[in-house]
Amino acid sequence: MSLVSCKGLSKSYGSKQALKQVTITLEAGSPIALVGPNGAGKTTLFSLLCGYIKPSAGEVSLLGAKPGSAELLGRVSSLPQDAALDPNLDIITQLTLFATLQGFSTKAAKAEGIRVLGLVDLADSAQQKPKSLSHGMSKRVSIAQALIGSPELVLLDEPTAGLDPANAKKIRELVKTLSGKTTFIISSHNLDELEKLCDQVLYLEQGQLSQSVSVKESQHEDYLTLTMQQCDAGELVSEVMQLGDISSIEERQPNEFLIKHNSGENYAIEIALLSLFKQHNWQYKAVLKGRTLEEKLFSKP
Numbered sequence: 001m002s003l004v005s006c007k008g009l010s011k012s013y014g015s016k017q018a019l020k021q022v023t024i025t026l027e028a029g030s031p032i033a034l035v036g037p038n039g040a041g042k043t044t045l046f047s048l049l050c051g052y053i054k055p056s057a058g059e060v061s062l063l064g065a066k067p068g069s070a071e072l073l074g075r076v077s078s079l080p081q082d083a084a085l086d087p088n089l090d091i092i093t094q095l096t097l098f099a100t101l102q103g104f105s106t107k108a109a110k111a112e113g114i115r116v117l118g119l120v121d122l123a124d125s126a127q128q129k130p131k132s133l134s135h136g137m138s139k140r141v142s143i144a145q146a147l148i149g150s151p152e153l154v155l156l157d158e159p160t161a162g163l164d165p166a167n168a169k170k171i172r173e174l175v176k177t178l179s180g181k182t183t184f185i186i187s188s189h190n191l192d193e194l195e196k197l198c199d200q201v202l203y204l205e206q207g208q209l210s211q212s213v214s215v216k217e218s219q220h221e222d223y224l225t226l227t228m229q230q231c232d233a234g235e236l237v238s239e240v241m242q243l244g245d246i247s248s249i250e251e252r253q254p255n256e257f258l259i260k261h262n263s264g265e266n267y268a269i270e271i272a273l274l275s276l277f278k279q280h281n282w283q284y285k286a287v288l289k290g291r292t293l294e295e296k297l298f299s300k301p
């Protein structure tokens, strides 16, 4: 049974068509990214998956059931973009309440609340009220709430937006740790973050699913992405073109070069590049196999 199945899924708000004929099947496993410009329909798709809104046309099912149905209680959860906590109740009381609503006994619900707060490193804040929390801490409490009951599918809408780098890293590590048992679908504008976390990236544009990109496939592509320290781009390009099996090299961003090659031999190009750098005493920052996610989504090879 598929994790998510959408067939011709569409949603209009009055005359505004926010989602157009989205058809996709997603399987459980590594985290899946949902990317797209502002207004592309990401939150609308999440809201349909959660059952917060009804489709205007088409079908959607999660784990074989309709979104919002009783069968999915405790199996699917979400962190909405604008998740808000009740200002009047302390954190552990709120989490305990949500766990109780999922069917935990009162005692087990409190233990579950403490467990999920521990996952987001906030066990010490259990007795605090939301107004005494920073924005980042509130976001982490909302992520904790989404993890109650260890659901099979968790939808995270911009989970690290507004978090400082250390806390964003902690959330990424948490997602990595829990992946396997739980499948995460993550909407974010941070492509570097998604590239680190996800194997599959869905790209929504003007309500349509325009691409589904596999991050893992980079291993099999005939591309290298080279990031240099300061260098003379013209000289580098001319020298690299003289190496064998190079089809093209282009500077895509300052000091970042995309090399297309047709070498069938493992590491041959990498070794030739490193010898070239040594010969000229050029300093490099990174040699990445394949193309960056940004290149895959936004540039035609």
Ligand SMILES: Nc1ncnc2c1ncn2[C@@H]1O[C@H](COP(=O)(O)OP(=O)(O)OP(=O)(O)O)[C@@H](O)[C@H]1O
Pocket: 013, 016, 017, 018, 036, 037, 038, 039, 040, 041, 042, 043, 044, 045
């Ligand atoms: N309740 C609503 N009523 C009317 N139009 C809406 C409503 N919600 C969303 N829209 C419109 O639907 C389109 C898709 O919005 P949505 O919030 O799903 O996009 P998004 O990809 O999540 O954007 P962002 O990255 O800015 O969060 C936008 O044009 C938006 O203005």
